[in-house]
Amino acid sequence: MSTNKVCATFREAVADLFDGAVLMIGGFGGVGGMPHYLLLALREQGARDLTIISNTMGIASAMGFGTPKGVRPVDVSILVENGQVRKAITTFPTSPSPSRPTAFELAYRRGQVELETVPQGTLTERMRAAGAGIAAFYTPTGVGTVVEQGKEKRVFDGREYILECALKSDFALIRARQADTLGNLVYRGTSRNFAPIMAMAARVTIAEVDYIVQPGELDPEAVVTTGIFVKRIVKRPSHTGGYQGMGAL
Amino acid sequence: MAKVRLTPELMAMRAAQELPEGAVVNLGIGMPTLVANHIPPDRLVILHSENGVVGYGPFPPEGQGDPDVVNAGGEMATLKPGACFVHHADSFAIIRGGHVDVAILGAYQVSEQGDLANWMIPARGIGSIGGAADLAAGARKLIALMEHTTRDGQPRILRRCTYPLTGRRCVRLVITDLAVIEVTPRGLLLKELAPGWTAKEVQELTEPELLLAPDLRAIEV
Numbered sequence: 001m002s003t004n005k006v007c008a009t010f011r012e013a014v015a016d017l018f019d020g021a022v023l024m025i026g027g028f029g030g031v032g033g034m035p036h037y038l039l040l041a042l043r044e045q046g047a048r049d050l051t052i053i054s055n056t057m058g059i060a061s062a063m064g065f066g067t068p069k070g071v072r073p074v075d076v077s078i079l080v081e082n083g084q085v086r087k088a089i090t091t092f093p094t095s096p097s098p099s100r101p102t103a104f105e106l107a108y109r110r111g112q113v114e115l116e117t118v119p120q121g122t123l124t125e126r127m128r129a130a131g132a133g134i135a136a137f138y139t140p141t142g143v144g145t146v147v148e149q150g151k152e153k154r155v156f157d158g159r160e161y162i163l164e165c166a167l168k169s170d171f172a173l174i175r176a177r178q179a180d181t182l183g184n185l186v187y188r189g190t191s192r193n194f195a196p197i198m199a200m201a202a203r204v205t206i207a208e209v210d211y212i213v214q215p216g217e218l219d220p221e222a223v224v225t226t227g228i229f230v231k232r233i234v235k236r237p238s239h240t241g242g243y244q245g246m247g248a249l
Numbered sequence: 250m251a252k253v254r255l256t257p258e259l260m261a262m263r264a265a266q267e268l269p270e271g272a273v274v275n276l277g278i279g280m281p282t283l284v285a286n287h288i289p290p291d292r293l294v295i296l297h298s299e300n301g302v303v304g305y306g307p308f309p310p311e312g313q314g315d316p317d318v319v320n321a322g323g324e325m326a327t328l329k330p331g332a333c334f335v336h337h338a339d340s341f342a343i344i345r346g347g348h349v350d351v352a353i354l355g356a357y358q359v360s361e362q363g364d365l366a367n368w369m370i371p372a373r374g375i376g377s378i379g380g381a382a383d384l385a386a387g388a389r390k391l392i393a394l395m396e397h398t399t400r401d402g403q404p405r406i407l408r409r410c411t412y413p414l415t416g417r418r419c420v421r422l423v424i425t426d427l428a429v430i431e432v433t434p435r436g437l438l439l440k441e442l443a444p445g446w447t448a449k450e451v452q453e454l455t456e457p458e459l460l461l462a463p464d465l466r467a468i469e470v
Contacts, residue, residue: 028321066324091377092378094373108375120383121382122383125341141387145416147382188317190298190301197336
């Protein structure tokens with residue numbers, strides 16, 4: 001197993017992403033937790049027919065979603081617009097505003113992409129299960145709705161539950177505040193969101209971080225994601241927290 | 250008395266009255282996020298957001314927010330003393346595991362039985378379910394905060410929802426711009442009216458029959 005996890009460039013970090021790969025992308029939808037530079041590198045790298053697992057399908061590009069004024073949003077929309085996406089497994093394929101559709105919604109209307117819409121807690125737990133070696137689990141979410149269609153149902157203590165299966169991926173692109181060279185990760189604020197879960201569920205997790213330090217420099221109590229879950233790390237070009245510097249993308 | 254429809258801000262003020270001291274509360278995106286600004290400062294209410302924050306507060310002053318501290322609507326939020334962050338699996342364990350006392354969600358439609366439809370307009374052919382289905386399944390008390398009628402005056406409170414459901418029999422209280430209505434085993438109980446409105450007028454804009462609370466009164470905010 002390689003112990004040299006630090007990639008010199010974003011291009012190198014995504015070089016082996018192959019056509020048809022299943023790919024998790026971190027972030028809640030806005031700038032926080034979004035692996036902006038890995039997404040830009042993947043657009044340049046050009047892998048196609050991707051299945052994307054992500055909370056939204058690019059609502060920052062559609063409507064900002066907290067993106068600071070004057071900053072150009074970078075999210076999964078750049079891959080959709082570049083024709084690299086075949087399918088999405090997501091909770092939020094649309095923007096809340098029909099007049100400002102996501103690139104994905106437009107592609108869906110043209111019949112160019114497939115869609116599986118999953119409740120957010122179920123999406124999260126399916127990934128967590130994959131990372132934890134759990135094949136499937138029963139959840140009450142979606143009982144009595146279209147979510148239950150085609151799924152096994154079972155009653156526990158008088159309440160109905162539906163069976164949901166684990167969801168793994170070939171790669172995860174995530175963002176963290178800080179890493180050490182072993183891949184241990186520290187996050188900042190709500191930007192943590194999906195990253196620790198995706199890191200567990202992917203065969204190859206690639207983390208884009210603001211700072212890289214030596215082993216021993218991170219407080220072990222503050223590490224949220226163990227480096228066991230992280231294969232590659234790559235440093236963002238600015239130390240600004242990543243937002244002010246985005247204007248230059 | 251002039252008939253008044255409550256503004257979103259007034260609806261949020263009314264909804265804030267439903268949050269007891271010590272409650273763990275989740276506010277859905279859209280109008281419900283306004284509720285955060287109307288919780289009395291001396292009342293300890295713990296606001297949870299799906300994206301992994303427990304203990305956030307009102308919106309920051311313009312231009313002073315932190316992009317790493319946002320609510321589920323992507324809007325920058327503030328942190329109250331004692332706030333903490335959790336990852337997404339824990340955030341939904343909080344929801345699904347029954348640790349949220351009150352959730353306030355927007356709605357397209359609510360049925361007589363308390364079914365909630367808030368994620369997809371069939372005509373659009375695509376919708377975003379987000380965390381709403383988990384909240385519908387897991388919150389101990391679900392409040393729908395919604396306009397009473399559609400833009401062309403049709404009821405949104407129906408015998409049966411016609412839009413795809415988010416959850417079945419999950420809504421306990423409906424707060425609209427016209428009324429406060431409780432979902433009970435006997436049916437919908439009209440408890441409060443917007444200023445100037447009569448029960449008859451609200452009934453005309455509501456599909457199922459409304460039961461009248463003995464202490465039916467005007468909404469006070």
